[in-house]
Every structure is written in structure tokens, then in C-alpha cells.
Amino acid sequence: MLIIYIYVLDKGSVIEEGTHETLLTKEGGKYQTMVKMQQSVKTINTQDGLMNMAKAAVEDKEQILERVRLLSETEAIDINRRASIPAREKSVFLRLLKMNSPEWIFILMGCFVCLLGGLRGPVSSILFAKIINNFNDCKYTILSVGVDLSLDDGGYELQGASKPHVTRFQNEAKLTTTSIKHKQTIKLATGNNYDVTLEITDLSPNDAGTYKIVVKNKADEMKMMLLLHQLPHSGHYLIYCDPLPNNAYVACLEINDVNASDAGKYKIPAKNKLGDSNTHIQLNIEGIDFKLPEGIEPSFLNKPSIKQDAKTATVQIDIIADPSPSLHWTKDGKELLNVDKVVTRIERKGGNQYTISLDIKNLASSDSGVYKCTLSNECGTAVANVVIKVAGDKANLEQLDKLAPAFEKPKTTKDTKQQSIKIECRCKGKQEPKVTWKKEKTEIKETANKYKITKTKEADDTYLFILEILSATSTDTGVYKIFAKNDAGDSQALVNLTVDAEAS
Incomplete structure (x- = not known):
């Protein structure tokens, strides 16, 4: 702004006027005084500013020097510290542990768990291989010997029969009931029948010998002898x-x-x-x-017959067998035991002939059914089906026109010229039995140039069954079986065939 002329006012009145230069020349004037005061304030402010700048520069210099001094001291301390650290602590793993010192125990636990997890597979494989190896090399370790007992207990009712007392001996030495090696049990089966068991653990050659079981109750005493031989390697x-x-x-x-x-x-x-x-x-x-x-397998000599006295019916069948056979009866597929209602027995007639009897007391319509008689000895087995029908108090046999199959002793002939072998089995039965041939467990069927099967009917319901083995070799050696069956029963015969290598 250009100022040309100035008026000085004091309390609303003009006390001075003129140009700037004119008013400055007026000594003691108001304008001159004001200008001088303004110039004095500026000078003071300038000096204060210079002084403050000088003071700030000094302070900045002191701060810089202090920082330099502290930095020098820190670097010296760090150098000394690094010089004092052993070389082994400078590894990365230890430095990591040191940096994570609050968590180092968890890190180590994680590493240990991972190590166990990695070892689990190889260790399991080794243990499994050991187990398999032990199974391959194992011998019998547990032997259980069981005996079924039927005790009458002096004629008391079955419900009142007392539990028998059992004592066991090995080579005349009494076995204690507290023995860990010999576990002894006796438990009630049915009625007055008991199961007596002796279990031998960790079987060894020392366990071989004669075992005696003595059973007592109020009415009687019985003994049983068992001869135990140590078996060889189980894989044999x-x-x-x-x-x-x-x-x-x-x-x-x-x-x-x-x-x-x-x-x-x-x-x-x-x-x-x-x-x-x-x-x-x-x-x-x-x-x-x-x-x-050696011997004669069981076979039936005639058809079943029935006799009746009052309300008791007796079924009889004549048989031949050597040695004497065991006898087993069922009715409609269920076991038939000797009780007051039914009594079974076998009686020798002379030589190798026996009479089988079945007594049915207090006849009732519920006694009707199919009774199956099974005879067995070490030479074979024979089965007869007896159909009994009870009407009122009368019992009759049905299917009397049928006879269960019965084999004669098989005959084997060899034709060295034809290199063939014939097995002949004569069987008697009415109706005609159905026949199956087997070698070991395999059924034999007629095969060209190998097996020829024929059947010829003879007199008196007798049939001749022939198995011819063509071009026989040593591989045809084995046990041959023939099974015959009709509605009246079934039977079987065994033939042990040996084919010499020279003959083949």
C-alpha cells in the first residue's frame, strides 16, 4: 500500500498530520514516538530469535554427542557379549531354542512323539513276524480231557441226585485242585449227567503218562484211566x-x-x-x-419185527458185526435215551450175530414216528429206518416191504494184462439202494479210459456194484468208499487199495 499523507488522531481529534518523513522530523511528536517504539520491539524480537536459535543449536549438538556416545557403548557391549558366547551356542537349533525358550519343552515333546510314531510301523512289523514265527514253531500248549458221567445216586429222583466228588491222579500222584497247570472242572449237564474236564496248560513231555479219574457219590464209585502220549510237532x-x-x-x-x-x-x-x-x-x-x-462191518440180517405185550411194544432186528457195535437210536431226528419210557439194548445170539431191541412202554399216539437205528464199529456203519404207527394201544410197523442196505465184504481183483483193478461190492437191500463211490473225499463218476461203474441185480434183492479202475497207476492208491441208501436205511463199505509202481 502507498501512503501519501498521514493523520494522527488522539481521542477523536487530529493532533498531527503530514507525510511520514514530515512527522518523523517533529521532535516529541506522537507519530515519532510510536514509530520509535515499534522499531524497538522488532529489535528485541530479532535478538531473542537469534538467542533461541543459538541455544537450540547447542542443545542439538549435545543430543547428537550423547547419542553417539550411547551407540558406541552399545556396540562395545554387543561385541564383548558376542565374543563371550561359546561356539556351540551359535548353532541355529540352539539359537531357535533360545529364541523360543518358553515353548522349548513342548517342542521336545512333539519331536519325541513324532519319533515314536515313526518307530511304530517297524516295531509292529518285527513283533508280528515274531508272532507268526512262533505260531509256525508252536507245539500243543493246552490239552483238555473231558469225560461225561451218568450217575443214578442210589435210586433217588434225578432232582435229588448229589454232585459227585472227583479226584484226579497223574502216574498215581494226586493232582491238587489249586494247581495253575491243571484246571479241573465239573458241571451239571442235564438231569443226573455231569461233564468232568481236566485242562492241562503249557503241555510238555513231563505231562505224558497215565491219568486216573476217580468219581464217587453216595451210591457208587467209578474209575477211568487215560493214557496220554506227548504228540510231536503240531505241524506234522x-x-x-x-x-x-x-x-x-x-x-x-x-x-x-x-x-x-x-x-x-x-x-x-x-x-x-x-x-x-x-x-x-x-x-x-x-x-x-x-x-x-480186520472184522465185519455191521449189517442187518432181516427186516425189523415188532412184538407187543400189554402196552409195551418191542422192535427187534438181527444183525451181524465184529467187533460188537455201538448202538444209537433217534426218533424223528431227536436223540433217544434210555429212560422209563424207552429202553434200548443189544444182545449177543452167538458168534458175530446180535439182536437189537427197542422197548416202547405205555404206548400212545405220540410214539408214532421214524425211528433210526445206527450201528458202528471200527469196520463201518449201518443205519436202519423203522417206521412205527400207533393207533389206540396198538403199534404196527410200516414199510415192511423195504430192507436197509447191507454190504458183504468187498472183493478186489487185478488184471495185470489189462492194467485194471476191479472193486466188487455185493449189497442186499429192498428197495434198490442208490450208490455213491468216493476216493478219499472226492466223488467218483464214470469217466472214459479211467473209471467204469456197473450194477447187476442178483437174486433175493441182492445187487453187485463194481468200480473198475482202468490203466491203474500208483496214484490210484488210496481208500475207496461205497455208500448205499434207500428209504429203509443206509450203509457203507471201505476198501484200502494199494497199486504197486511195478504193476502200473
Whole structure:
């Protein structure tokens, strides 16, 4: 702004006027005084500013020097500290642990768990291989010997029969009931029948010997002797039992790696809750051959007959067998036991002939049904079905026009010129029986150039069944079975066939 002329006012009145230069020349004037005061204030402010700037510069310099001093001290301390750290603490892993010192225990636990997880697979594989190896090399470790008892207890009612007292001995040494090795139990089965068991753990050669079981109650005392032989390596034998039609079974013993020590007499016991039976086989290690037991398999000589006295009916069948057979009856597929209602018995007539009897007391219509008689010895098995019909107080036999199959002793002939072998089995039965041939467990069917099966009907309901083995070789050696069945029953015959290598 350009100022040309100035008026000085004081309390509303003009006390001075003129130009700037004119008013400054007026000594003691108001304008001159005001200008001088303004210039004095500016000078003071300028000096204060210079002084403040100088003071700030000094303070900045002191702060910079202090920072330099502190930095120098820090670097010196850090250098000294790093120089004092051992070389082993400079590793990355330890530095990480030190940096994470609050969590180091959890890190170590995680590493340990991971290590265990990694070892689990190899350790499991090693242990499993050991277990498999132990199974391959194992021997029998537990043997259980069971006996079924039927006690009358002096004629008391079955519900009142007292539990028998059982004592066990090994080679005349009494076995204690507290023994861990010998676990002894006796429990009630049905009625007055008891199951007595002796279980031997960790079986060893010292457990072989004669075991005696003595059973006592108020009425009587009975003893049983058992001879225990230590069995060889378990992998040496394979034992199995296969079912056949009409409640028949075939028991097999396979011997691996046969040697001279396997020769001898083998006993085969069979047992169920109704009784037991056994057979023997003589094994000769000469071309691996064995002999079937000598004797006569059970067979029926005539049709069943029935006699009646008052309300008791007696069914009788004549049989032939050697040795004496075991007897087993069922009615409509259910076991038939000797009780007040039904009594079964077998009586020798002379020589190898026996009479089988079934007494049915207090006849009632519920006694009608199919009664099956099963005879077994070590040479074979025979079955007869007896159909009884009760009307009022009279009992009659049905299907009297039928006769259960009965085999004669099989005959084997060899034709060295034709290199063939014939197995002839003569069987008597009415109606005509259906026949099945088997070698071991495999059914034989007529095959060109190998097997020829024929049947010829003879007199008196007798049939001749022939199995011809063509081009016989040593591989045809084995046990051959023939099964015959009709509505009246069934039977079987066994033939042990040995084919020499020279003959083939």
C-alpha cells in the first residue's frame, strides 16, 4: 500500500498530520514516538530469535554427542557379549531354542512323539513276524480231557441226585485242585449227567503218562484211566472230520513228511454225549501203506419185527458185526435215551450175530414216528429206518416191504494184462439202494479210459456194484468208499487199495 499523507488522531481529534518523513522530523511528536517504539520491539524480537536459535543449536549438538556416545557403548557391549558366547551356542537349533525358550519343552515333546510314531510301523512289523514265527514253531500248549458221567445216586429222583466228588491222579500222584497247570472242572449237564474236564496248560513231555479219574457219590464209585502220549510237532499232523449223509462222518489224519518213526498202531476214538467208540489202524512205512482193521462191518440180517405185550411194544432186528457195535437210536431226528419210557439194548445170539431191541412202554399216539437205528464199529456203519404207527394201544410197523442196505465184504481183483483193478461190492437191500463211490473225499463218476461203474441185480434183492479202475497207476492208491441208501436205511463199505509202481 502507498501512503501519501498521514493523520494522527488522539481521542477523536487530529493532533498531527503530514507525510511520514514530515512527522518523523517533529521532535516529541506522537507519530515519532510510536514509530520509535515499534522499531524497538522488532529489535528485541530479532535478538531473542537469534538467542533461541543459538541455544537450540547447542542443545542439538549435545543430543547428537550423547547419542553417539550411547551407540558406541552399545556396540562395545554387543561385541564383548558376542565374543563371550561359546561356539556351540551359535548353532541355529540352539539359537531357535533360545529364541523360543518358553515353548522349548513342548517342542521336545512333539519331536519325541513324532519319533515314536515313526518307530511304530517297524516295531509292529518285527513283533508280528515274531508272532507268526512262533505260531509256525508252536507245539500243543493246552490239552483238555473231558469225560461225561451218568450217575443214578442210589435210586433217588434225578432232582435229588448229589454232585459227585472227583479226584484226579497223574502216574498215581494226586493232582491238587489249586494247581495253575491243571484246571479241573465239573458241571451239571442235564438231569443226573455231569461233564468232568481236566485242562492241562503249557503241555510238555513231563505231562505224558497215565491219568486216573476217580468219581464217587453216595451210591457208587467209578474209575477211568487215560493214557496220554506227548504228540510231536503240531505241524506234522492235520486232523479233520467231514460230514457225510445220514449222520455219518469221515475222520481224516494227514501226516506230513512221513518217516519211519510214524509207523505203528493208530487209535481213533469217537465220542458224543450218547457214548463213544474207537478203531485202530496199523501204519507200515513200506511204500506208505496201511491196513484196514480186520472184522465185519455191521449189517442187518432181516427186516425189523415188532412184538407187543400189554402196552409195551418191542422192535427187534438181527444183525451181524465184529467187533460188537455201538448202538444209537433217534426218533424223528431227536436223540433217544434210555429212560422209563424207552429202553434200548443189544444182545449177543452167538458168534458175530446180535439182536437189537427197542422197548416202547405205555404206548400212545405220540410214539408214532421214524425211528433210526445206527450201528458202528471200527469196520463201518449201518443205519436202519423203522417206521412205527400207533393207533389206540396198538403199534404196527410200516414199510415192511423195504430192507436197509447191507454190504458183504468187498472183493478186489487185478488184471495185470489189462492194467485194471476191479472193486466188487455185493449189497442186499429192498428197495434198490442208490450208490455213491468216493476216493478219499472226492466223488467218483464214470469217466472214459479211467473209471467204469456197473450194477447187476442178483437174486433175493441182492445187487453187485463194481468200480473198475482202468490203466491203474500208483496214484490210484488210496481208500475207496461205497455208500448205499434207500428209504429203509443206509450203509457203507471201505476198501484200502494199494497199486504197486511195478504193476502200473
